[in-house]
Amino acid sequence: MARYGLVVDLTKCVGCSSCTVACQAQWELEPEERWLRLEIQEEGSYPAVSQRFTTVQCMHCDDAPCVRVCPTGANYKRKDGLVLIHEARCIGCKYCVVACPYQARVFNEERGIPGKCRLCDVRIQKGVLPACVLACPAGARYFGDLDDPNSEVSRLIVIKKAKQIRPDLRTGPNIYYVR
Amino acid sequence: MTWGLPIAIYLFLAGAGAGAFLCAMGAEVYSRRTFRPLVHSGTIISGPMVALGMPFLIYDLGIGRQEPWRIFFLFFGNPGSIMTWGTWIISAFVTVAMTLAFMELDFDERWPWLEKRRAHHPLLYRRLTFLKDLMTPIHLAIEPYRGRLLVTGTILALATTVYTGLLIGILNSVPLWNSAILPVLFMDSALSTGLAAAVIYAVVQPIEERRLLAHHFFSLNQIHALMIVVEVLFIFSWLLLAANSSTAASQSIHLLMFGDLAPLFWIGIAFFGIMDPMIIYIYEVVLGKPLMAYGMIVSDGSVLVGGFILRYLALAAAVPVVLF
Numbered sequence: 001m002a003r004y005g006l007v008v009d010l011t012k013c014v015g016c017s018s019c020t021v022a023c024q025a026q027w028e029l030e031p032e033e034r035w036l037r038l039e040i041q042e043e044g045s046y047p048a049v050s051q052r053f054t055t056v057q058c059m060h061c062d063d064a065p066c067v068r069v070c071p072t073g074a075n076y077k078r079k080d081g082l083v084l085i086h087e088a089r090c091i092g093c094k095y096c097v098v099a100c101p102y103q104a105r106v107f108n109e110e111r112g113i114p115g116k117c118r119l120c121d122v123r124i125q126k127g128v129l130p131a132c133v134l135a136c137p138a139g140a141r142y143f144g145d146l147d148d149p150n151s152e153v154s155r156l157i158v159i160k161k162a163k164q165i166r167p168d169l170r171t172g173p174n175i176y177y178v179r
Numbered sequence: 180m181t182w183g184l185p186i187a188i189y190l191f192l193a194g195a196g197a198g199a200f201l202c203a204m205g206a207e208v209y210s211r212r213t214f215r216p217l218v219h220s221g222t223i224i225s226g227p228m229v230a231l232g233m234p235f236l237i238y239d240l241g242i243g244r245q246e247p248w249r250i251f252f253l254f255f256g257n258p259g260s261i262m263t264w265g266t267w268i269i270s271a272f273v274t275v276a277m278t279l280a281f282m283e284l285d286f287d288e289r290w291p292w293l294e295k296r297r298a299h300h301p302l303l304y305r306r307l308t309f310l311k312d313l314m315t316p317i318h319l320a321i322e323p324y325r326g327r328l329l330v331t332g333t334i335l336a337l338a339t340t341v342y343t344g345l346l347i348g349i350l351n352s353v354p355l356w357n358s359a360i361l362p363v364l365f366m367d368s369a370l371s372t373g374l375a376a377a378v379i380y381a382v383v384q385p386i387e388e389r390r391l392l393a394h395h396f397f398s399l400n401q402i403h404a405l406m407i408v409v410e411v412l413f414i415f416s417w418l419l420l421a422a423n424s425s426t427a428a429s430q431s432i433h434l435l436m437f438g439d440l441a442p443l444f445w446i447g448i449a450f451f452g453i454m455d456p457m458i459i460y461i462y463e464v465v466l467g468k469p470l471m472a473y474g475m476i477v478s479d480g481s482v483l484v485g486g487f488i489l490r491y492l493a494l495a496a497a498v499p500v501v502l503f
Contacts, residue, residue, distance in 0.1 A: 054502075065350070070256070098347075098497075112240070
Protein backbone atom coordinates (compact mmCIF):
# COMPACT_ATOMS: atom_id res chain seq x y z
CA MET A 1 0.00 0.00 0.00
CA ALA A 2 1.09 3.52 -0.69
CA ARG A 3 2.24 5.97 1.97
CA TYR A 4 1.86 9.41 0.46
CA GLY A 5 4.03 12.27 1.59
CA LEU A 6 5.89 15.36 0.49
CA VAL A 7 9.48 16.42 0.20
CA VAL A 8 10.01 20.18 0.44
CA ASP A 9 13.35 21.46 -0.80
CA LEU A 10 13.79 24.52 1.41
CA THR A 11 17.02 25.44 -0.37
CA LYS A 12 14.78 26.39 -3.31
CA CYS A 13 12.02 28.07 -1.25
CA VAL A 14 11.81 31.84 -1.72
CA GLY A 15 9.05 32.39 0.85
CA CYS A 16 6.45 33.63 -1.64
CA SER A 17 3.45 31.93 0.05
CA SER A 18 2.10 30.63 -3.28
CA CYS A 19 1.53 27.25 -1.65
CA THR A 20 -0.58 28.84 1.11
CA VAL A 21 -2.70 30.75 -1.39
CA ALA A 22 -3.09 27.77 -3.74
CA CYS A 23 -4.27 25.69 -0.80
CA GLN A 24 -6.75 28.38 0.24
CA ALA A 25 -8.06 28.60 -3.33
CA GLN A 26 -8.39 24.82 -3.63
CA TRP A 27 -10.35 24.44 -0.39
CA GLU A 28 -12.14 27.82 -0.48
CA LEU A 29 -10.68 28.96 2.85
CA GLU A 30 -10.94 32.36 4.51
CA PRO A 31 -7.85 34.60 4.20
CA GLU A 32 -6.85 34.01 7.81
CA GLU A 33 -7.45 30.27 7.56
CA ARG A 34 -4.13 28.69 6.65
CA TRP A 35 -3.87 24.91 6.37
CA LEU A 36 -0.35 25.48 5.14
CA ARG A 37 1.63 28.29 6.72
CA LEU A 38 4.99 29.88 6.13
CA GLU A 39 7.24 30.13 9.18
CA ILE A 40 10.10 32.58 9.07
CA GLN A 41 13.10 32.30 11.40
CA GLU A 42 15.89 34.85 11.60
CA GLU A 43 19.35 33.41 11.88
CA GLY A 44 22.74 34.78 12.81
CA SER A 45 23.62 38.17 14.23
CA TYR A 46 24.34 41.47 12.52
CA PRO A 47 25.84 41.84 9.91
CA ALA A 48 25.58 38.18 8.91
CA VAL A 49 21.80 37.83 9.22
CA SER A 50 19.57 35.64 7.12
CA GLN A 51 15.98 34.47 7.07
CA ARG A 52 14.99 30.86 6.81
CA PHE A 53 11.63 29.79 5.42
CA THR A 54 9.77 26.65 6.38
CA THR A 55 6.31 25.66 5.19
CA VAL A 56 4.35 23.84 7.89
CA GLN A 57 1.22 21.78 7.31
CA CYS A 58 -0.35 18.54 8.53
CA MET A 59 2.47 15.98 8.63
CA HIS A 60 0.10 13.03 8.06
CA CYS A 61 1.86 11.30 10.94
CA ASP A 62 2.08 7.51 11.15
CA ASP A 63 1.12 7.66 14.84
CA ALA A 64 -0.88 10.86 14.76
CA PRO A 65 -1.73 12.44 18.16
CA CYS A 66 -4.97 13.84 16.68
CA VAL A 67 -6.15 10.33 15.77
CA ARG A 68 -5.11 8.99 19.17
CA VAL A 69 -6.88 11.67 21.24
CA CYS A 70 -10.06 12.11 19.16
CA PRO A 71 -12.88 10.96 21.48
CA THR A 72 -15.37 10.20 18.70
CA GLY A 73 -13.05 8.53 16.22
CA ALA A 74 -13.69 11.31 13.70
CA ASN A 75 -9.98 11.58 12.93
CA TYR A 76 -8.61 8.58 11.12
CA LYS A 77 -5.55 7.39 9.26
CA ARG A 78 -6.31 6.10 5.78
CA LYS A 79 -4.46 3.08 4.39
CA ASP A 80 -2.67 5.29 1.85
CA GLY A 81 -1.19 7.36 4.69
CA LEU A 82 -3.53 10.33 4.69
CA VAL A 83 -4.88 11.63 8.02
CA LEU A 84 -8.44 12.78 7.38
CA ILE A 85 -11.48 14.02 9.32
CA HIS A 86 -14.81 12.22 9.13
CA GLU A 87 -16.80 15.44 9.59
CA ALA A 88 -20.15 13.79 10.31
CA ARG A 89 -18.64 12.28 13.49
CA CYS A 90 -16.83 15.37 14.77
CA ILE A 91 -18.25 17.16 17.82
CA GLY A 92 -15.86 20.12 17.69
CA CYS A 93 -14.18 19.52 21.08
CA LYS A 94 -10.84 20.88 19.77
CA TYR A 95 -8.83 18.17 21.56
CA CYS A 96 -7.06 17.42 18.25
CA VAL A 97 -6.29 21.12 17.72
CA VAL A 98 -4.59 21.21 21.14
CA ALA A 99 -2.89 17.83 20.66
CA CYS A 100 -1.16 18.55 17.32
CA PRO A 101 2.47 19.48 18.07
CA TYR A 102 2.76 21.05 14.59
CA GLN A 103 -0.28 23.29 15.18
CA ALA A 104 -1.43 22.17 11.76
CA ARG A 105 -5.13 22.40 12.55
CA VAL A 106 -7.25 25.51 12.18
CA PHE A 107 -10.61 25.55 13.92
CA ASN A 108 -13.39 26.93 11.73
CA GLU A 109 -15.63 28.72 14.24
CA GLU A 110 -18.45 29.10 11.73
CA ARG A 111 -18.68 25.40 10.87
CA GLY A 112 -17.61 24.28 14.33
CA ILE A 113 -15.15 21.78 12.86
CA PRO A 114 -11.35 21.83 12.60
CA GLY A 115 -9.73 21.98 9.18
CA LYS A 116 -6.28 20.92 8.03
CA CYS A 117 -4.21 19.84 5.05
CA ARG A 118 -5.78 16.81 3.37
CA LEU A 119 -2.88 16.33 0.97
CA CYS A 120 -5.51 17.18 -1.68
CA ASP A 121 -7.19 13.78 -1.42
CA VAL A 122 -9.72 14.68 -4.13
CA ARG A 123 -6.96 15.72 -6.56
CA ILE A 124 -4.57 12.82 -6.04
CA GLN A 125 -7.49 10.44 -6.49
CA LYS A 126 -7.75 11.74 -10.06
CA GLY A 127 -4.00 11.62 -10.54
CA VAL A 128 -3.50 15.38 -10.23
CA LEU A 129 -0.73 16.77 -8.00
CA PRO A 130 -1.72 18.58 -4.77
CA ALA A 131 -2.46 22.29 -5.26
CA CYS A 132 0.59 23.48 -3.28
CA VAL A 133 2.97 21.24 -5.26
CA LEU A 134 1.64 22.45 -8.59
CA ALA A 135 1.62 26.12 -7.54
CA CYS A 136 5.19 26.36 -6.22
CA PRO A 137 7.05 28.64 -8.67
CA ALA A 138 10.45 27.43 -7.43
CA GLY A 139 9.54 23.77 -7.91
CA ALA A 140 10.53 23.13 -4.34
CA ARG A 141 7.72 20.71 -3.51
CA TYR A 142 7.59 17.05 -4.48
CA PHE A 143 4.69 14.66 -3.94
CA GLY A 144 4.91 10.88 -4.04
CA ASP A 145 4.81 7.49 -2.41
CA LEU A 146 7.32 7.16 0.43
CA ASP A 147 6.93 3.36 0.52
CA ASP A 148 8.11 3.02 -3.08
CA PRO A 149 11.94 3.09 -2.99
CA ASN A 150 12.10 4.18 -6.64
CA SER A 151 9.77 7.17 -6.32
CA GLU A 152 11.11 10.70 -6.72
CA VAL A 153 10.43 11.54 -3.08
CA SER A 154 12.16 8.43 -1.74
CA ARG A 155 15.23 9.14 -3.85
CA LEU A 156 15.28 12.81 -2.79
CA ILE A 157 15.19 11.76 0.87
CA VAL A 158 18.25 9.60 0.33
CA ILE A 159 20.24 11.85 -2.05
CA LYS A 160 19.48 15.23 -0.49
CA LYS A 161 19.22 13.88 3.07
CA ALA A 162 15.73 15.27 3.65
CA LYS A 163 14.69 15.27 7.31
CA GLN A 164 11.42 15.43 9.23
CA ILE A 165 10.63 18.28 11.65
CA ARG A 166 10.93 17.16 15.28
CA PRO A 167 10.88 13.38 14.68
CA ASP A 168 11.80 13.13 18.39
CA LEU A 169 8.13 13.81 19.19
CA ARG A 170 7.61 10.26 17.88
CA THR A 171 4.58 10.97 15.73
CA GLY A 172 6.24 9.67 12.57
CA PRO A 173 5.68 12.72 10.30
CA ASN A 174 5.52 12.09 6.56
CA ILE A 175 6.63 15.49 5.28
CA TYR A 176 10.39 15.71 4.69
CA TYR A 177 12.51 18.85 4.35
CA VAL A 178 15.77 19.49 2.53
CA ARG A 179 17.79 22.21 4.28
CA MET B 180 -5.84 29.97 23.22
CA THR B 181 -7.82 27.03 21.90
CA TRP B 182 -9.18 25.95 25.27
CA GLY B 183 -10.15 28.92 27.42
CA LEU B 184 -12.51 30.02 30.15
CA PRO B 185 -15.36 27.46 29.64
CA ILE B 186 -12.91 24.53 29.85
CA ALA B 187 -11.23 26.06 32.91
CA ILE B 188 -14.65 26.36 34.61
CA TYR B 189 -15.45 22.76 33.67
CA LEU B 190 -12.12 21.42 34.98
CA PHE B 191 -12.56 23.42 38.19
CA LEU B 192 -16.15 22.27 38.85
CA ALA B 193 -15.37 18.62 38.04
CA GLY B 194 -12.35 18.72 40.37
CA ALA B 195 -14.08 20.56 43.22
CA GLY B 196 -17.20 18.38 42.97
CA ALA B 197 -15.22 15.15 43.08
CA GLY B 198 -13.01 16.62 45.83
CA ALA B 199 -16.06 17.49 47.93
CA PHE B 200 -17.21 13.88 47.59
CA LEU B 201 -13.81 12.56 48.67
CA CYS B 202 -13.73 14.88 51.69
CA ALA B 203 -17.22 13.77 52.66
CA MET B 204 -16.11 10.15 52.38
CA GLY B 205 -13.00 10.85 54.43
CA ALA B 206 -15.18 12.43 57.12
CA GLU B 207 -17.62 9.52 56.94
CA VAL B 208 -14.89 6.93 57.43
CA TYR B 209 -13.21 8.95 60.20
CA SER B 210 -16.38 9.56 62.14
CA ARG B 211 -19.77 9.97 60.59
CA ARG B 212 -21.30 11.21 63.80
CA THR B 213 -18.74 13.94 64.52
CA PHE B 214 -18.56 15.24 60.99
CA ARG B 215 -22.21 14.73 60.11
CA PRO B 216 -22.65 18.26 58.62
CA LEU B 217 -19.57 17.86 56.43
CA VAL B 218 -20.61 14.42 55.17
CA HIS B 219 -24.02 15.88 54.45
CA SER B 220 -22.89 18.99 52.58
CA GLY B 221 -20.07 17.26 50.68
CA THR B 222 -22.38 14.54 49.41
CA ILE B 223 -25.15 16.98 48.53
CA ILE B 224 -23.02 19.38 46.46
CA SER B 225 -20.65 16.97 44.66
CA GLY B 226 -22.97 15.54 41.99
CA PRO B 227 -24.63 18.87 41.12
CA MET B 228 -21.25 20.65 40.97
CA VAL B 229 -19.79 18.18 38.47
CA ALA B 230 -23.04 18.24 36.49
CA LEU B 231 -22.94 22.05 36.46
CA GLY B 232 -19.67 21.83 34.53
CA MET B 233 -21.36 20.03 31.64
CA PRO B 234 -23.14 23.08 30.14
CA PHE B 235 -19.78 24.87 30.01
CA LEU B 236 -18.20 21.91 28.25
CA ILE B 237 -21.01 21.76 25.71
CA TYR B 238 -20.88 25.53 25.23
CA ASP B 239 -17.23 25.19 24.20
CA LEU B 240 -18.00 22.58 21.54
CA GLY B 241 -18.12 23.61 17.91
CA ILE B 242 -20.63 21.63 15.90
CA GLY B 243 -21.60 19.57 18.96
CA ARG B 244 -23.38 22.63 20.33
CA GLN B 245 -25.44 23.08 17.18
CA GLU B 246 -26.14 19.36 16.74
CA PRO B 247 -26.15 17.96 20.30
CA TRP B 248 -26.98 14.37 19.26
CA ARG B 249 -23.39 14.08 18.07
CA ILE B 250 -22.35 14.02 21.76
CA PHE B 251 -23.32 10.31 21.83
CA PHE B 252 -20.30 9.59 19.61
CA LEU B 253 -18.21 10.48 22.69
CA PHE B 254 -19.09 7.24 24.42
CA PHE B 255 -17.82 4.61 22.01
CA GLY B 256 -16.03 6.45 19.18
CA ASN B 257 -12.49 5.85 20.37
CA PRO B 258 -11.96 3.84 23.59
CA GLY B 259 -8.29 4.85 23.59
CA SER B 260 -8.97 8.56 24.02
CA ILE B 261 -8.58 10.08 27.50
CA MET B 262 -11.62 12.23 26.77
CA THR B 263 -13.67 9.06 26.20
CA TRP B 264 -12.46 7.71 29.54
CA GLY B 265 -13.47 11.02 31.09
CA THR B 266 -16.92 10.75 29.55
CA TRP B 267 -17.40 7.31 31.10
CA ILE B 268 -15.95 8.31 34.47
CA ILE B 269 -17.91 11.54 34.82
CA SER B 270 -21.23 10.07 33.61
CA ALA B 271 -20.90 7.24 36.12
CA PHE B 272 -19.75 9.57 38.89
CA VAL B 273 -22.59 12.05 38.39
CA THR B 274 -25.10 9.17 38.47
CA VAL B 275 -23.69 7.71 41.70
CA ALA B 276 -23.17 11.09 43.38
CA MET B 277 -26.67 12.30 42.48
CA THR B 278 -28.17 9.11 43.92
CA LEU B 279 -26.23 9.57 47.15
CA ALA B 280 -27.15 13.27 47.25
CA PHE B 281 -30.79 12.27 46.94
CA MET B 282 -30.37 9.84 49.84
CA GLU B 283 -28.79 12.61 51.92
CA LEU B 284 -31.99 14.66 51.59
CA ASP B 285 -33.38 13.43 54.85
CA PHE B 286 -36.98 14.57 54.78
CA ASP B 287 -37.71 13.53 58.35
CA GLU B 288 -34.87 15.61 59.70
CA ARG B 289 -36.10 18.77 58.02
CA TRP B 290 -39.70 18.14 58.92
CA PRO B 291 -39.93 20.13 62.18
CA TRP B 292 -38.54 23.14 60.29
CA LEU B 293 -41.32 22.87 57.74
CA GLU B 294 -44.05 22.15 60.30
CA LYS B 295 -43.32 25.49 61.96
CA ARG B 296 -43.88 27.30 58.66
CA ARG B 297 -47.00 25.40 57.73
CA ALA B 298 -49.31 28.34 58.45
CA HIS B 299 -47.24 30.83 56.47
CA HIS B 300 -46.47 28.72 53.41
CA PRO B 301 -49.40 26.34 52.93
CA LEU B 302 -48.61 25.76 49.24
CA LEU B 303 -44.96 24.95 49.88
CA TYR B 304 -46.00 22.63 52.70
CA ARG B 305 -48.42 20.74 50.48
CA ARG B 306 -45.90 20.44 47.66
CA LEU B 307 -43.18 19.14 49.93
CA THR B 308 -45.53 16.69 51.62
CA PHE B 309 -46.40 15.31 48.21
CA LEU B 310 -42.71 15.08 47.34
CA LYS B 311 -41.96 13.31 50.60
CA ASP B 312 -44.65 10.71 50.04
CA LEU B 313 -43.38 10.17 46.53
CA MET B 314 -39.70 9.86 47.40
CA THR B 315 -39.74 7.89 50.64
CA PRO B 316 -40.38 4.45 49.01
CA ILE B 317 -37.53 5.01 46.51
CA HIS B 318 -35.34 6.16 49.37
CA LEU B 319 -36.05 2.97 51.31
CA ALA B 320 -35.49 0.79 48.25
CA ILE B 321 -31.95 2.03 47.57
CA GLU B 322 -30.95 2.38 51.23
CA PRO B 323 -29.39 -1.15 51.48
CA TYR B 324 -27.04 -0.35 48.59
CA ARG B 325 -25.60 2.80 50.18
CA GLY B 326 -22.31 1.15 51.20
CA ARG B 327 -21.62 -0.14 47.70
CA LEU B 328 -22.51 3.22 46.20
CA LEU B 329 -20.07 4.94 48.54
CA VAL B 330 -17.20 2.66 47.52
CA THR B 331 -17.99 3.02 43.80
CA GLY B 332 -18.38 6.77 44.20
CA THR B 333 -15.02 7.10 45.96
CA ILE B 334 -13.22 5.24 43.18
CA LEU B 335 -14.99 7.30 40.52
CA ALA B 336 -14.27 10.56 42.37
CA LEU B 337 -10.57 9.71 42.53
CA ALA B 338 -10.66 8.89 38.82
CA THR B 339 -12.38 12.21 38.08
CA THR B 340 -9.78 14.30 39.90
CA VAL B 341 -6.89 12.52 38.16
CA TYR B 342 -8.66 12.61 34.79
CA THR B 343 -8.78 16.42 34.71
CA GLY B 344 -4.98 16.45 34.92
CA LEU B 345 -4.43 13.53 32.55
CA LEU B 346 -6.63 15.09 29.86
CA ILE B 347 -4.09 17.80 29.20
CA GLY B 348 -1.10 16.03 30.77
CA ILE B 349 -0.72 13.39 28.05
CA LEU B 350 -0.25 15.95 25.28
CA ASN B 351 3.37 16.37 24.22
CA SER B 352 2.32 19.34 22.10
CA VAL B 353 2.41 21.57 25.20
CA PRO B 354 5.51 20.90 27.34
CA LEU B 355 4.09 22.82 30.33
CA TRP B 356 1.25 20.29 30.61
CA ASN B 357 3.28 17.20 29.78
CA SER B 358 4.31 16.67 33.40
CA ALA B 359 3.78 13.84 35.86
CA ILE B 360 3.03 16.39 38.60
CA LEU B 361 -0.04 17.81 36.85
CA PRO B 362 -2.53 14.98 37.63
CA VAL B 363 -1.47 14.87 41.30
CA LEU B 364 -1.46 18.67 41.56
CA PHE B 365 -4.97 18.79 40.14
CA MET B 366 -6.00 16.03 42.52
CA ASP B 367 -4.65 17.88 45.56
CA SER B 368 -6.24 21.13 44.38
CA ALA B 369 -9.50 19.22 43.85
CA LEU B 370 -9.44 17.97 47.46
CA SER B 371 -8.68 21.45 48.77
CA THR B 372 -11.36 23.24 46.70
CA GLY B 373 -13.80 20.39 47.42
CA LEU B 374 -13.30 20.75 51.16
CA ALA B 375 -13.69 24.53 50.83
CA ALA B 376 -16.94 24.17 48.87
CA ALA B 377 -18.34 21.61 51.32
CA VAL B 378 -17.46 23.74 54.36
CA ILE B 379 -18.98 26.87 52.81
CA TYR B 380 -22.16 24.98 51.99
CA ALA B 381 -22.33 23.60 55.54
CA VAL B 382 -21.71 27.04 57.07
CA VAL B 383 -24.53 28.73 55.18
CA GLN B 384 -26.98 26.02 56.32
CA PRO B 385 -29.65 26.63 59.01
CA ILE B 386 -28.12 27.56 62.31
CA GLU B 387 -28.06 24.18 64.15
CA GLU B 388 -25.95 22.60 61.43
CA ARG B 389 -23.47 25.45 61.52
CA ARG B 390 -23.08 25.12 65.26
CA LEU B 391 -22.42 21.39 64.94
CA LEU B 392 -19.58 21.91 62.47
CA ALA B 393 -18.18 24.92 64.35
CA HIS B 394 -16.62 22.58 66.92
CA HIS B 395 -14.44 21.17 64.17
CA PHE B 396 -13.35 24.29 62.29
CA PHE B 397 -9.97 24.08 63.97
CA SER B 398 -9.16 20.50 62.98
CA LEU B 399 -10.67 20.96 59.52
CA ASN B 400 -8.45 23.96 58.94
CA GLN B 401 -5.38 22.02 59.99
CA ILE B 402 -6.18 19.36 57.39
CA HIS B 403 -6.82 22.09 54.85
CA ALA B 404 -3.54 23.81 55.68
CA LEU B 405 -1.75 20.52 55.04
CA MET B 406 -3.42 20.24 51.62
CA ILE B 407 -2.30 23.77 50.74
CA VAL B 408 1.28 23.08 51.86
CA VAL B 409 1.34 20.01 49.61
CA GLU B 410 -0.13 22.12 46.81
CA VAL B 411 2.59 24.76 47.22
CA LEU B 412 5.24 22.03 46.96
CA PHE B 413 3.60 20.61 43.83
CA ILE B 414 3.22 24.00 42.13
CA PHE B 415 6.79 24.96 43.04
CA SER B 416 8.22 21.67 41.67
CA TRP B 417 6.03 21.86 38.57
CA LEU B 418 7.14 25.39 37.68
CA LEU B 419 10.79 24.84 38.57
CA LEU B 420 11.07 21.61 36.56
CA ALA B 421 9.22 23.15 33.60
CA ALA B 422 11.44 26.24 33.67
CA ASN B 423 14.49 23.99 33.32
CA SER B 424 13.17 21.57 30.70
CA SER B 425 12.28 22.71 27.18
CA THR B 426 12.24 26.14 25.53
CA ALA B 427 8.45 26.21 25.26
CA ALA B 428 7.96 25.21 28.91
CA SER B 429 10.34 27.88 30.16
CA GLN B 430 8.49 30.42 27.99
CA SER B 431 5.26 29.32 29.72
CA ILE B 432 6.85 29.88 33.13
CA HIS B 433 8.13 33.29 32.08
CA LEU B 434 4.63 34.19 30.88
CA LEU B 435 3.20 33.13 34.25
CA MET B 436 5.70 34.72 36.58
CA PHE B 437 6.79 37.86 34.77
CA GLY B 438 4.70 38.15 31.60
CA ASP B 439 1.09 39.02 30.79
CA LEU B 440 -0.29 36.41 33.17
CA ALA B 441 1.85 37.54 36.12
CA PRO B 442 -0.87 39.69 37.81
CA LEU B 443 -3.29 36.80 37.73
CA PHE B 444 -0.61 34.37 38.94
CA TRP B 445 0.64 36.45 41.88
CA ILE B 446 -2.76 37.78 42.96
CA GLY B 447 -4.89 34.78 42.03
CA ILE B 448 -2.74 31.79 42.95
CA ALA B 449 -0.06 33.18 45.28
CA PHE B 450 -2.33 35.52 47.28
CA PHE B 451 -5.88 34.14 47.10
CA GLY B 452 -4.99 30.49 46.62
CA ILE B 453 -2.16 30.20 49.12
CA MET B 454 -1.32 33.20 51.30
CA ASP B 455 -4.78 34.40 52.29
CA PRO B 456 -6.05 31.03 53.62
CA MET B 457 -2.66 30.22 55.16
CA ILE B 458 -2.53 33.55 57.03
CA ILE B 459 -5.99 32.86 58.44
CA TYR B 460 -5.03 29.31 59.47
CA ILE B 461 -1.77 30.41 61.07
CA TYR B 462 -3.60 33.23 62.86
CA GLU B 463 -5.97 30.63 64.28
CA VAL B 464 -3.08 28.55 65.58
CA VAL B 465 -1.54 31.63 67.19
CA LEU B 466 -4.92 32.59 68.61
CA GLY B 467 -5.48 29.02 69.78
CA LYS B 468 -9.10 28.97 68.67
CA PRO B 469 -10.99 28.86 65.40
CA LEU B 470 -12.44 31.93 63.76
CA MET B 471 -16.16 32.22 63.31
CA ALA B 472 -18.20 31.14 60.32
CA TYR B 473 -17.33 34.33 58.46
CA GLY B 474 -13.63 33.56 58.78
CA MET B 475 -14.30 30.16 57.23
CA ILE B 476 -16.17 31.75 54.35
CA VAL B 477 -13.30 34.17 53.67
CA SER B 478 -10.52 31.56 53.79
CA ASP B 479 -12.43 28.85 51.92
CA GLY B 480 -13.85 31.32 49.42
CA SER B 481 -10.36 32.45 48.53
CA VAL B 482 -9.27 28.79 48.19
CA LEU B 483 -12.03 28.40 45.58
CA VAL B 484 -10.86 31.52 43.73
CA GLY B 485 -7.26 30.25 43.76
CA GLY B 486 -8.26 26.77 42.57
CA PHE B 487 -10.20 28.18 39.67
CA ILE B 488 -7.40 30.55 38.62
CA LEU B 489 -4.93 27.62 38.79
CA ARG B 490 -6.99 25.75 36.14
CA TYR B 491 -7.41 28.87 34.04
CA LEU B 492 -3.70 29.74 34.10
CA ALA B 493 -2.67 26.16 33.34
CA LEU B 494 -4.69 26.50 30.11
CA ALA B 495 -3.73 30.12 29.39
CA ALA B 496 0.02 29.58 29.80
CA ALA B 497 0.11 26.80 27.19
CA VAL B 498 3.00 27.53 24.82
CA PRO B 499 3.16 24.99 21.98
CA VAL B 500 6.30 22.95 21.46
CA VAL B 501 9.05 24.80 19.54
CA LEU B 502 9.41 23.28 16.07
CA PHE B 503 12.72 24.70 14.84
